[in-house]
Amino acid sequence: MNQHVPPPRGFTTDELEARTCSAQAAMREVGLDALFLTTEPEFRYFTGFLSQFWESPTRPWYLVVPSQGKPIAVVPEIGAAGIAETWLDDIRTWPAPRPEDDGLRLLAQTLREMASRHRRIGVPLGHESILRMPGQDYAALTTELTTLDFVDARALVRRLRAVKSEAEIAKIHYCCQLVSDGFEALPQALTLGMSERSACKALQLDVLRRGVDSTPYLIGASGPESYDNIIMGPTDRTLEEGDVLVIDTGCTFDGYFCDFDRNFAFGTPSQATERAYRTVYSATDAGFAAARPGATTRDVWSAMWAVMEADGALGNGVGRLGHGLGMQLTEWPSNKADDPVRLAPGMVITLEPGMAFAPGKLMVHEENIVIREDGAEWLTRRAPPDLTAIS
Amino acid sequence: MNQHVPPPRGFTTDELEARTCSAQAAMREVGLDALFLTTEPEFRYFTGFLSQFWESPTRPWYLVVPSQGKPIAVVPEIGAAGIAETWLDDIRTWPAPRPEDDGLRLLAQTLREMASRHRRIGVPLGHESILRMPGQDYAALTTELTTLDFVDARALVRRLRAVKSEAEIAKIHYCCQLVSDGFEALPQALTLGMSERSACKALQLDVLRRGVDSTPYLIGASGPESYDNIIMGPTDRTLEEGDVLVIDTGCTFDGYFCDFDRNFAFGTPSQATERAYRTVYSATDAGFAAARPGATTRDVWSAMWAVMEADGALGNGVGRLGHGLGMQLTEWPSNKADDPVRLAPGMVITLEPGMAFAPGKLMVHEENIVIREDGAEWLTRRAPPDLTAIS
Numbered sequence: 001m002n003q004h005v006p007p008p009r010g011f012t013t014d015e016l017e018a019r020t021c022s023a024q025a026a027m028r029e030v031g032l033d034a035l036f037l038t039t040e041p042e043f044r045y046f047t048g049f050l051s052q053f054w055e056s057p058t059r060p061w062y063l064v065v066p067s068q069g070k071p072i073a074v075v076p077e078i079g080a081a082g083i084a085e086t087w088l089d090d091i092r093t094w095p096a097p098r099p100e101d102d103g104l105r106l107l108a109q110t111l112r113e114m115a116s117r118h119r120r121i122g123v124p125l126g127h128e129s130i131l132r133m134p135g136q137d138y139a140a141l142t143t144e145l146t147t148l149d150f151v152d153a154r155a156l157v158r159r160l161r162a163v164k165s166e167a168e169i170a171k172i173h174y175c176c177q178l179v180s181d182g183f184e185a186l187p188q189a190l191t192l193g194m195s196e197r198s199a200c201k202a203l204q205l206d207v208l209r210r211g212v213d214s215t216p217y218l219i220g221a222s223g224p225e226s227y228d229n230i231i232m233g234p235t236d237r238t239l240e241e242g243d244v245l246v247i248d249t250g251c252t253f254d255g256y257f258c259d260f261d262r263n264f265a266f267g268t269p270s271q272a273t274e275r276a277y278r279t280v281y282s283a284t285d286a287g288f289a290a291a292r293p294g295a296t297t298r299d300v301w302s303a304m305w306a307v308m309e310a311d312g313a314l315g316n317g318v319g320r321l322g323h324g325l326g327m328q329l330t331e332w333p334s335n336k337a338d339d340p341v342r343l344a345p346g347m348v349i350t351l352e353p354g355m356a357f358a359p360g361k362l363m364v365h366e367e368n369i370v371i372r373e374d375g376a377e378w379l380t381r382r383a384p385p386d387l388t389a390i391s
Numbered sequence: 392m393n394q395h396v397p398p399p400r401g402f403t404t405d406e407l408e409a410r411t412c413s414a415q416a417a418m419r420e421v422g423l424d425a426l427f428l429t430t431e432p433e434f435r436y437f438t439g440f441l442s443q444f445w446e447s448p449t450r451p452w453y454l455v456v457p458s459q460g461k462p463i464a465v466v467p468e469i470g471a472a473g474i475a476e477t478w479l480d481d482i483r484t485w486p487a488p489r490p491e492d493d494g495l496r497l498l499a500q501t502l503r504e505m506a507s508r509h510r511r512i513g514v515p516l517g518h519e520s521i522l523r524m525p526g527q528d529y530a531a532l533t534t535e536l537t538t539l540d541f542v543d544a545r546a547l548v549r550r551l552r553a554v555k556s557e558a559e560i561a562k563i564h565y566c567c568q569l570v571s572d573g574f575e576a577l578p579q580a581l582t583l584g585m586s587e588r589s590a591c592k593a594l595q596l597d598v599l600r601r602g603v604d605s606t607p608y609l610i611g612a613s614g615p616e617s618y619d620n621i622i623m624g625p626t627d628r629t630l631e632e633g634d635v636l637v638i639d640t641g642c643t644f645d646g647y648f649c650d651f652d653r654n655f656a657f658g659t660p661s662q663a664t665e666r667a668y669r670t671v672y673s674a675t676d677a678g679f680a681a682a683r684p685g686a687t688t689r690d691v692w693s694a695m696w697a698v699m700e701a702d703g704a705l706g707n708g709v710g711r712l713g714h715g716l717g718m719q720l721t722e723w724p725s726n727k728a729d730d731p732v733r734l735a736p737g738m739v740i741t742l743e744p745g746m747a748f749a750p751g752k753l754m755v756h757e758e759n760i761v762i763r764e765d766g767a768e769w770l771t772r773r774a775p776p777d778l779t780a781i782s
Contacts, residue, residue, distance in 0.1 A: 051610075051622050052607070052609070053623075055608045056608075057521070057719055057721065058519050058714065059710075078708055078709050081620040081708075082620055082622055096710050097518070097725055099518040099519075126490075126525055126527050127490040127525055128449050128490075129525050129526065130522065130523050130525065131522065134516060134517055134518055134520050134521065135516035136543060138526065139516075152527060205599055208596055208599070216605075217443050217444075228472050229469075231444035232444075232473040317469055319488055319489075328447075329448075336488070339488075339490060
């Protein structure tokens with residue numbers, strides 16, 4: 001059923017070491033003694049530690065990347081056996097959950113040890129970041145370590161993560177191929193009168209059988225001629241003659257996401273719907289051509305928006321026309337008019353032209369690409385150029 | 392295939408209103424003008440808004456619960472259509488992502504409007520909470536609203552959420568029943584020589600077919616006689632004669648979790664393994680008997696630990712013997728020796744007796760229960776009293 005060769009799981013120690021060294025070089029440039037990280041993707045990026053246990057919000061997990069040497073894990077005891085299998089040597093644990101001190105003293109001591117030179121710790125604090133620890137604990141930490149500066153290191157971390165290695169690209173590509181297979185086979189499972197929920201479940205089961213590990217994002221939305229959102233659903237709404245269904249999915253393989261959608265017309269689509277579909281399809285082509293090294297995310301946005309505007313787009317309620325993709329469903333950067341980021345080889349992004357083609361009627365298309373030296377390369381297999389009709 | 396009647400999806404407006412009123416009564420007691428909430432379960436608890444879009448970490452979503460009236464959503468434009476379907480009236484949006492002001496001005500203005508009386512805003516800041524917004528933005532918010540106090544409201548929110556309504560319990564119960572069906576059918580799909588990954592995939596596909604919506608947590612661990620962790624895997628490890636496999640899963644129905652595990656022996660289990668299994672099984676019985684209204688989580692812990700200690704348990708690296716369960720895989724409270732929380736009717740918890748019965752060898756059992764007026768009630772169907780053997 002699955003014609004593709006799965007890439008190896010995990011990463012070589014060489015790769016994890018290279019990521020750490022790159023971070024340390026960037027840290028030296030800005031005078032940081034250590035990076036302090038709290039979220040799953042950041043922890044995984046430097047350690048290779050992949051565990052579904054992050055689904056449990058109870059316990060904080062901390063990683064400290066010093067200015068040289070391996071990262072240090074400050075983690076709940078329950079994580080010790082798992083972390084011991086990574087390339088890390090220094091694993092500090094406490095018996096969590098322990099509300100009166102959930103690792104905070106151990107963490108403060110570790111950061112103090114690491115920050116003797118510049119007395120500056122980098123923490124992702126800026127746009128698109130969160131601190132995965134109690135707000136009170138972060139306040140107590142910065143108060144206790146009052147002689148240290150905690151400065152935003154979001155830009156440093158996201159710049160590193162945005163450029164993917166070949167091993168990372170292979171995982172995303174594989175996931176995109178499995179889900180492309182699933183989307184191409186889906187029309188055989190779709191029928192008039194079925195619900196959005198059944199349609200999405202059919203795809204979910206199929207892609208899991210084909211080899212994706214999980215389906216954390218699998219939404220469906222539908223309506224006459226089109227849909228009014230791309231973030232809700234699926235619901236029990238029945239798909240009738242004249243409806244359009246969009247399914248947008250982020251599936252994972254070995255911790256790496258695909259993120260793309262497909263549109264399906266039930267019965268005969270209206271001319272306005274068909275036209276809108278061809279417009280976003282052409283916009284995707286335009287975005288693909290624009291997505292070259294040295295071009296900016298604004299260039300990619302402009303190329304796509306020009307096509308949609310020329311065809312009468314009323315607006316775009318999504319806020320952007322695509323974004324970075326990798327360990328998270330959506331990553332930095334955004335394809336936006338006012339936030340130009342220069343594209344570089346190895347960056348993986350989505351092209352997501354979407355528009356309202358009539359009041360309350362959206363048409364959104366999405367494909368995934370990687371930037372190469374000589375231009376963009378598809379990771380997904382293109383959607384059909386004409387809207388797929390289900391009879 | 393599925394013999395159970397699914398409970399209705401969503402919640403009545405009455406129920407969402409009742410939750411809000413309860414929160415407002417508690418807010419009055421401690422002199423709060425508003426609750427400020429940032430995470431998915433807290434947002435959903437008061438609005439009923441269920442969307443997989445929270446998987447995207449890019450945009451913050453804010454909810455303000457004033458001291459009277461309906462909650463106010465301060466959300467990205469992309470969320471407007473979805474929120475409009477909830478019981479909320481006041482929906483304030485901005486075109487996100489907008490790095491230079493990602494909703495912060497709109498949020499500050501909303502909080503300022505709401506906080507004219509006590510000038511105090513409640514925010515979950517304590518143990519087991521996170522702020523799902525950039526650290527820099529939270530700092531800027533509290534600086535801009537310098538005349539307002541931001542105080543920890545974690546206890547208020549978690550006390551409300553810990554006691555489930557009948558509608559919530561029905562969703563958890565349904566999910567537990569579907570996954571009990573899946574676990575009971577699983578031995579037919581298990582064979583010597585298969586991998587942990589294939590075993591887990593078989594369960595994943597089966598429970599999705601039976602009607603769960605998603606499988607955010609589905610781990611597998613194995614080894615000779617037993618396993619050394621319950622948070623990693625599944626891996627490609629082959630299951631051989633003498634191995635024990637544990638599968639622990641949190642599946643969801645309509646946004647509510649089950650969380651329980653099952654153990655499987657491949658070939659003939661050792662006497663030590665069989666004995667450990669019977670010990671944690673008995674410990675579960677003891678925990679069930681202890682879990683009555685008025686008893687504490689410490690009583691439940693003590694009842695279970697006494698059984699395991701008497702049978703030679705070397706320790707427990709998990710940090711507790713069960714926890715709250717609901718919209719999240721793990722919720723407050725914890726069944727712990729030193730953190731006594733009084734059980735009340737409507738609380739849903741897991742009983743999770745686990746122990747090292749030999750160095751590096753764990754045996755962990757887990758069931759889900761709801762506390763009723765006259766004692767505990769099973770939500771899962773009990774595991775078999777003897778370890779299931781796969782030949």
